[in-house]
Amino acid sequence: MATRSLRTLLAYTSLVGLPVLGIWLVLRAGEGLDAPADVSGAFETGARARECFGVERLDISQSGRFLDVGTGAGASPGRVEDDRVTATFAAPAGSCEGRTVALDAVVRDGELVGTFSASACAACDSVVLRSAALVEEDE
Amino acid sequence: MHALLTLLLQIGVVLAVSRGVGMLFRKIRQPQVVGEMTAGILLGPSFLGWVAPDVFHAIFPPQSLGGLGTLSQAGLVLFMFLVGLEFDPKLLRGRGHAALLTSHVSIALPFFLGSLLGLYLYPRLSDASVDFDGFALFMGAAMSVTAFPVLARILQERNLMGTKVGAITIACAAVDDVSAWGILAVVVAIVRASAAETPLWLTLAGSLAYVLAMVFVVRPLLGLLEKRYHHRGRITQDFVAGVILLVLASAYTTEWLGIHALFGAFCLGAVMPKDRGFVHELADKLEHVTVVFLLPLFFASAGLRTRIGLVSGPEMWTFFGLIMLVAVAGKFGGSTIASRLTGLGWREASALGILMNTRGLMELVILTIGLELGVIAPALFAMMVMMALATTFMTTPVLQWLYPLRRLRESGREEGEAADYTILLPVSLPASGPGLLRVARALVPADRHERIYGAHLRRADDQSVSDFDPDAPPAQEHTLLPLLESAAETGTSVRPVVLTTQDPGADIVDLAHHKGAHLVLMGWHKPVVSTAHLLGGVVHDVMDRVRADVGVYVERSFDPWRRVLVPFRDPEHDDVAVEIAARISSRLGLPATVLHVVPPDGDTAAQTAALVERLARKHPGVTFEVKTARAEDAPAAVVGEVRGAQHDLVVIGVAPTWGFNLGFIGRKHERVATETSANLLIVHRYVEGAPRPSHAPSPAAAPTE
Numbered sequence: 001m002a003t004r005s006l007r008t009l010l011a012y013t014s015l016v017g018l019p020v021l022g023i024w025l026v027l028r029a030g031e032g033l034d035a036p037a038d039v040s041g042a043f044e045t046g047a048r049a050r051e052c053f054g055v056e057r058l059d060i061s062q063s064g065r066f067l068d069v070g071t072g073a074g075a076s077p078g079r080v081e082d083d084r085v086t087a088t089f090a091a092p093a094g095s096c097e098g099r100t101v102a103l104d105a106v107v108r109d110g111e112l113v114g115t116f117s118a119s120a121c122a123a124c125d126s127v128v129l130r131s132a133a134l135v136e137e138d139e
Numbered sequence: 140m141h142a143l144l145t146l147l148l149q150i151g152v153v154l155a156v157s158r159g160v161g162m163l164f165r166k167i168r169q170p171q172v173v174g175e176m177t178a179g180i181l182l183g184p185s186f187l188g189w190v191a192p193d194v195f196h197a198i199f200p201p202q203s204l205g206g207l208g209t210l211s212q213a214g215l216v217l218f219m220f221l222v223g224l225e226f227d228p229k230l231l232r233g234r235g236h237a238a239l240l241t242s243h244v245s246i247a248l249p250f251f252l253g254s255l256l257g258l259y260l261y262p263r264l265s266d267a268s269v270d271f272d273g274f275a276l277f278m279g280a281a282m283s284v285t286a287f288p289v290l291a292r293i294l295q296e297r298n299l300m301g302t303k304v305g306a307i308t309i310a311c312a313a314v315d316d317v318s319a320w321g322i323l324a325v326v327v328a329i330v331r332a333s334a335a336e337t338p339l340w341l342t343l344a345g346s347l348a349y350v351l352a353m354v355f356v357v358r359p360l361l362g363l364l365e366k367r368y369h370h371r372g373r374i375t376q377d378f379v380a381g382v383i384l385l386v387l388a389s390a391y392t393t394e395w396l397g398i399h400a401l402f403g404a405f406c407l408g409a410v411m412p413k414d415r416g417f418v419h420e421l422a423d424k425l426e427h428v429t430v431v432f433l434l435p436l437f438f439a440s441a442g443l444r445t446r447i448g449l450v451s452g453p454e455m456w457t458f459f460g461l462i463m464l465v466a467v468a469g470k471f472g473g474s475t476i477a478s479r480l481t482g483l484g485w486r487e488a489s490a491l492g493i494l495m496n497t498r499g500l501m502e503l504v505i506l507t508i509g510l511e512l513g514v515i516a517p518a519l520f521a522m523m524v525m526m527a528l529a530t531t532f533m534t535t536p537v538l539q540w541l542y543p544l545r546r547l548r549e550s551g552r553e554e555g556e557a558a559d560y561t562i563l564l565p566v567s568l569p570a571s572g573p574g575l576l577r578v579a580r581a582l583v584p585a586d587r588h589e590r591i592y593g594a595h596l597r598r599a600d601d602q603s604v605s606d607f608d609p610d611a612p613p614a615q616e617h618t619l620l621p622l623l624e625s626a627a628e629t630g631t632s633v634r635p636v637v638l639t640t641q642d643p644g645a646d647i648v649d650l651a652h653h654k655g656a657h658l659v660l661m662g663w664h665k666p667v668v669s670t671a672h673l674l675g676g677v678v679h680d681v682m683d684r685v686r687a688d689v690g691v692y693v694e695r696s697f698d699p700w701r702r703v704l705v706p707f708r709d710p711e712h713d714d715v716a717v718e719i720a721a722r723i724s725s726r727l728g729l730p731a732t733v734l735h736v737v738p739p740d741g742d743t744a745a746q747t748a749a750l751v752e753r754l755a756r757k758h759p760g761v762t763f764e765v766k767t768a769r770a771e772d773a774p775a776a777v778v779g780e781v782r783g784a785q786h787d788l789v790v791i792g793v794a795p796t797w798g799f800n801l802g803f804i805g806r807k808h809e810r811v812a813t814e815t816s817a818n819l820l821i822v823h824r825y826v827e828g829a830p831r832p833s834h835a836p837s838p839a840a841a842p843t844e
Contacts, residue, residue: 008236011480015244015473019251023279026254030271033261038268063449063518064264077451080266 036065037083037107041133049116052124053101054093083107096121105129146206152198156182157435170292172500173531175435179442211440214433216404220386221422222288223408226313237481238307242314244477245495246283249469253282256465264519273330277514280322282469285315286499295639304487308494320405324398330512331397342397358410365412374420441503449518459522466526471496490542497534502527560587563656565594565647571662572622574694579660581723592654593622594636596643644680651685660690682823693812693819703731704786706777712794715824720790721758732764734780736773743767774810781815793823
């Protein structure tokens with residue numbers, strides 16, 4: 001009987017007590033962790049980007065570092081590292097239609113600030129983007 | 140399209156697809172609910188939106204999803220009430236420290252591993268808008284969930300409720316269920332507090348006050364409902380409306396407090412009175428519309444948010460692999476080790492572990508809450524949904540591998556004495572029990588002891604959430620009660636057996652084998668809608684496969700039999716009928732007539748003389764009256780004889796001659812059954828090594844000896 005009680009006590013300590021202690025330690029360890037900036041939402045691209053690439057707004061769905069960037073004519077993958085956002089997509093219309101467009105921006109105070117650049121489309125080599133999120137992503 | 144038309148179309152599509160996929164999943168021995176969850180995914184962007192985007196957008200335009208979402212949320216509130224209603228503290232009694240330790244470990248270990256995984260996933264799959272504590276605690280809670288309703292269904296379907304593993308598992312799952320919802324309530328409170336919606340202290344203090352009020356104020360008051368139910372003897376529509384109002388009030392309160400409406404619905408169900416009749420009737424009133432109509436809408440709603448396409452690339456699939464590893468290691472591993480330490484064998488402990496690893500729709504509910512709160516991102520949501528489906532899907536095959544049904548049944552095998560004559564009576568309708576018992580008693584050979592099993596096989600898909608009661612003995616099965624009462628009146632010993640089945644024919648065959656049955660005696664009931672023939676469906680399956688004689692009794696009257704008739708033409712099929720009639724005749728002292736039907740061009744006198752000699756040789760103690768009929772149409776001759784001489788019991792062999800065939804052509808020929816009002820006992824003899832009836836060639840008008 002005493003052996004069984006001791007075994008149960010040991011089992012409780014190791015299989016319940018230690019995990020509970022572990023949860024506390026995990027929460028402590030996570031205090032210093034940083035996640036990528038929140039970049040999900042819809043961002044207006046501006047008149048120049050509309051002319052060059054035919055994109056009126058970017059609809060960004062975020063899963064941590066991984067972005068799904070909607071341009072109105074499909075979605076392309078992107079990444080966010082800390083507060084730096086990168087993505088590439090094919091311009092659906094505009095003067096650079098069909099060219100590959102690269103987005104390089106940072107998130108500052110809820111704004112997406114950076115540039116679009118299109119390969120082999122000299123007129124739209126560096127288009128400025130500065131936009132606050134229009135609406136929250138409804139996910 | 141008009142909003143209402145769109146909604147009706149969506150509901151129709153969701154119901155049709157979920158029932159269809161559910162049915163397919165049942166064919167592969169998976170619970171219906173797994174199929175319905177899969178149907179939800181198939182209807183979403185992961186499948187329909189991928190293979191037929193135009194159709195997907197036509198059925199589910201983004202602006203129309205509000206109605207579907209609202210309906211599904213309302214359904215979920217009712218469903219969570221039913222889950223709470225199902226929670227019975229009685230399940231925990233007498234399960235000892237094995238259940239207690241196992242349930243605590245099955246929560247603590249996966250919770251820890253889930254939060255540990257959070258350390259790795261937070262910088263990769265979360266963002267700065269989510270607090271780490273909320274993320275890690277949510278991952279822990281999501282990993283520690285067990286799907287009580289799915290698990291209860293699997294235990295029922297595999298008839299594990301009465302086993303030690305089943306009893307401990309159900310107790311652990313009940314503890315897990317309550318714990319998981321309690322933990323989730325705290326996690327939701329923390330997350331909402333971090334989003335500055337409500338101060339945490341206010342939410343926690345309010346939640347504590349709410350729980351105390353539910354246990355110490357509402358629960359005793361709900362006892363009055365139970366008294367009212369017993370006073371009236373039934374649950375009225377006003378009563379149901381009152382209960383729904385209480386559910387809504389409770390859900391409203393917890394949502395207002397900041398711990399989610401579903402917690403309130405669950406909590407009210409948990410504190411409802413647990414009287415079996417009350418719970419069963421209340422659940423029955425609410426369950427069908429909730430489970431059949433509203434729950435698939437929730438699955439579809441969740442499926443519409445699940446974008447498996449987001450899980451792409453080696454990095455993402457590595458995350459998914461880790462999630463699976465942690466989910467299975469925490470729940471399966473933790474439960475298995477804990478139950479092994481409490482004294483279960485490795486095989487039983489593993490079976491318990493795999494059962495506890497079932498997450499099912501409860502995981503889906505929790506994940507949806509997480510997605511709505513923004514604690515988990517769409518890609519992580521998709522991975523967790525896949526994990527929920529995979530862990531639920533794996534349960535049945537892994538359990539079958541670890542703990543095969545054959546092993547279970549072998550352990551329950553009962554060897555009768557050599558002198559016993561074992562009869563299995565599968566009873567599907569209560570009213571047929573006494574009639575079958577009457578036949579069974581008359582069929583026991585004079586020199587043998589009777590050993591009778593009364594079996595009721597519940598259809599797995601017809602069971603309600605509230606149907607299971609691990610402590611209810613088979614003798615309390617409603618369907619078997621008239622049989623058992625009749626047995627008590629006649630001093631006959633009948634052993635009740637209750638099984639859950641997905642394939643009644645196969646399970647009757649299996650049961651007959653394991654009980655060593657010499658005879659399987661089944662009743663026949665006229666279908667309400669179709670005109671299915673006598674030897675079709677389950678009867679066909681049993682007659683075709685069982686290694687025992689089979690009788691099908693068509694009861695027209697419960698009056699005592701007075702005259703027995705046996706049509707005879709072909710010894711191969713009719714000898715068994717003569718033998719059975721001889722038993723009945725000698726046991727009950729009834730006059731028996733053999734109607735010898737010969738072809739019009741046959742040698743009547745010689746054939747009849749041979750038959751008389753045969754009867755005297757085989758059944759020396761029985762006096763048969765032998766009549767001869769020259770007829771091409773044998774069934775017509777039998778019908779004429781039954782009507783003319785007013786026989787009230789016809790014992791007849793399975794033979795095309797009489798219009799009884801295991802093939803489908805028998806449907807229009809069963810004239811002996813349809814054109815007379817006599818009770819009918821159709822018998823088929825099992826012969827070792829003989830071709831099975833449905834495979835045997837149809838004999839032409841076979842000559843008699």
